[in-house]
Amino acid sequence: MPKPKKKSGRTPGPRGRGDRAGIRTRLFDFKREQILEVAERLFYERGFRSTTLDAIAAELSVTKPFIYYHFRNKQDILHVLVQRTMQRNAEVFGGINVEQGRPTELLHELCRRIVFLVINSRTSIAMFWREQKEVPEQEKLVMHAAKQRHDGQLQRIIERGIASGEFAVDDPKLAVLSIQGMINWAYTWYRPDGRLSPELIADGVADLAVRAVVAVSRAAGARAPESARPSAPARIQAA
Amino acid sequence: MPKPKKKSGRTPGPRGRGDRAGIRTRLFDFKREQILEVAERLFYERGFRSTTLDAIAAELSVTKPFIYYHFRNKQDILHVLVQRTMQRNAEVFGGINVEQGRPTELLHELCRRIVFLVINSRTSIAMFWREQKEVPEQEKLVMHAAKQRHDGQLQRIIERGIASGEFAVDDPKLAVLSIQGMINWAYTWYRPDGRLSPELIADGVADLAVRAVVAVSRAAGARAPESARPSAPARIQAA
DNA sequence: CCTACCGATCGGTAGG
DNA sequence: CCTACCGATCGGTAGG
Structure with missing residues (x-):
């Protein structure tokens, strides 16, 4: 199961223990990656403050809580980037x-x-x-x-x-x-x-x-x- | 009398017609200048979006409407700068x-x-x-x-x-x-x-x-x- | 009746 | 992971 108390901005996403990446972990990481890509582009185009999480979500055709499932908050996304x-x-x-x-x-x-x-x-x-x-x-x-x-x-x-x-x-x-x-x-x-x-x-x-x-x-x-x-x-x- | 329909960001402040600056016009310009100075510093320190007009007003010990009397809006201040x-x-x-x-x-x-x-x-x-x-x-x-x-x-x-x-x-x-x-x-x-x-x-x-x-x-x-x-x-x- | 403002609050939207 | 919301705070403007 993903989301093992992800600490701050762990870039590669959560890895259970020492085990190799499972399908779910890889999926989780992939989704994180998609969010990061869109966020980087929007932060670049509009600036951090002017970019709403709803805008990022809309670009990905997901909802805001989807983003909050993969990142702690808006700052966390910037932190990882x-x-x-x-x-x-x-x-x-x-x-x-x-x-x-x-x-x-x-x-x-x-x-x-x-x-x-x-x-x-x-x-x-x-x-x-x-x-x-x-x-x-x-x-x-x-x-x-x-x-x-x-x-x-x-x-x-x-x-x-x-x-x-x-x-x-x-x-x-x-x-x-x-x-x-x-x-x-x-x-x-x-x-x-x-x-x-x-x-x-x-x-x-x-x-x-x-x-x-x-x-x-x-x-x-x-x-x-x-x-x-x-x-x-x-x-x-x-x- | 100041405030003759000031257009967008007129830097030197309104001058009636061709007459030299009256005391009120000079006062108006002086106030504008104070606002611009504080705004520039705060925009620099916090960024445009993160700087509230209330913060600018607070630094000057005035109220927000005071700023709106001297500038059309927040963008206008940035424009002049x-x-x-x-x-x-x-x-x-x-x-x-x-x-x-x-x-x-x-x-x-x-x-x-x-x-x-x-x-x-x-x-x-x-x-x-x-x-x-x-x-x-x-x-x-x-x-x-x-x-x-x-x-x-x-x-x-x-x-x-x-x-x-x-x-x-x-x-x-x-x-x-x-x-x-x-x-x-x-x-x-x-x-x-x-x-x-x-x-x-x-x-x-x-x-x-x-x-x-x-x-x-x-x-x-x-x-x-x-x-x-x-x-x-x-x-x-x-x- | 105007000027130079103030106190209070609006609609709308942000992060969460 | 979504629907349905909140607490707060923003820029801007009403009446007086």
């Missing part, structure tokens, strides 16, 4: 070892991956930044800590690059914030039917980020080395 | 002639000014970006058009720089969006009690923006020329 966005971000930053490899390639690759994430998860990312005020203070502290860790990783790359002579930066912290801005801002302007493909955008923004901090006297020049750039050809989307 | 933010932005972009001067200095100076605006008007700017969904469709079109004009000015500078050999950019449009991101993102992280002064931040971000697009072979190097940088010493704020 925010946790997910943080999780995806943490995966990107966790997938890079900032202590290994040349800073130039490291920075380019990390930027490229974050831009990709921002573009592909733009609704989540936009929600994440817009609805910070709806998040309880405690969770905000966790979010802030994660942000600090990620900024720290970027800063470490930049400082390694300064030490190696690849980069020349007045203020590493300011450079980190500026690069984060360059990257994150993409959620405000990216359109799937736009001129450039996600690959080209990710690569282009990463180039600009590297150029902003790279030392000009280096033989590598201001452009990211070819090795750090994917071999994808100039793929242009329609329109 | 958004118009103001657009106005300030337009003034910065309007204060630069993109056809005159070296692109490197032009870009640095324009970026510097926008960062300054973003920092000094961060509550308005944050509201502007967060509450887009609360703005009626028609006004959104006007906002989009203004944004396009401003992006166009930045793009023009970059294209002039490419033509002169000062800049080397793969995709001018992508560079514009990235630079806008670098600059606008400051509203998410700037703190008045932070480590760097607004002057140092504006200058630092402008440096990074220029470096991202400047051609490396130029004698000017990746740094903005000294002439484009204010003579303000390294002024560091407390803490």
Whole structure:
């Protein structure tokens, strides 16, 4: 039987004990997923406060109590969505070892991956930044800590690059914030039917980020080395 | 006599005919201004939807009808604040002639000014970006058009720089969006009690923006020329 | 008779 | 999981 006192926003839904997911648990998770998808879209389009649970229910052709069966309340839905966005971000930053490899390639690759994430998860990312005020203070502290860790990783790359002579930066912290801005801002302007493909955008923004901090006297020049750039050809989307 | 059928969000308040502001008109405008200040702060802190007119009234120790006497409704207050933010932005972009001067200095100076605006008007700017969904469709079109004009000015500078050999950019449009991101993102992280002064931040971000697009072979190097940088010493704020 | 408001309450809708 | 509701609170406006 599903609904074993689901705690706050448990993302994968309740799992009885250690047993593999039963049909009912999988069904429960599937329904949760449907709700989350619709909620994310509506929160993105209308904002958290302006989105009624009835609107979410209507989109799914269910009733409001159906939603309350799968989530504790409206905040809980936002909580799960925010946790997910943080999780995806943490995966990107966790997938890079900032202590290994040349800073130039490291920075380019990390930027490229974050831009990709921002573009592909733009609704989540936009929600994440817009609805910070709806998040309880405690969770905000966790979010802030994660942000600090990620900024720290970027800063470490930049400082390694300064030490190696690849980069020349007045203020590493300011450079980190500026690069984060360059990257994150993409959620405000990216359109799937736009001129450039996600690959080209990710690569282009990463180039600009590297150029902003790279030392000009280096033989590598201001452009990211070819090795750090994917071999994808100039793929242009329609329109 | 004030209140001559005030139309929508007339910023300066009603002026009878061509006569200079009377005491009552000035009083009316002053009250409007007080309401706008409180509303902007609360909209910034709590969001538009979560801010009740009663909360705004309470902060001013007045009643809700007092607000309704000075504004048509809640949306009208947001409308005036958004118009103001657009106005300030337009003034910065309007204060630069993109056809005159070296692109490197032009870009640095324009970026510097926008960062300054973003920092000094961060509550308005944050509201502007967060509450887009609360703005009626028609006004959104006007906002989009203004944004396009401003992006166009930045793009023009970059294209002039490419033509002169000062800049080397793969995709001018992508560079514009990235630079806008670098600059606008400051509203998410700037703190008045932070480590760097607004002057140092504006200058630092402008440096990074220029470096991202400047051609490396130029004698000017990746740094903005000294002439484009204010003579303000390294002024560091407390803490 | 107008101005500049206030106390009280309306219709409608939110989360639960 | 639905039908049928509630306690509260919202933006906006009546009369005086």
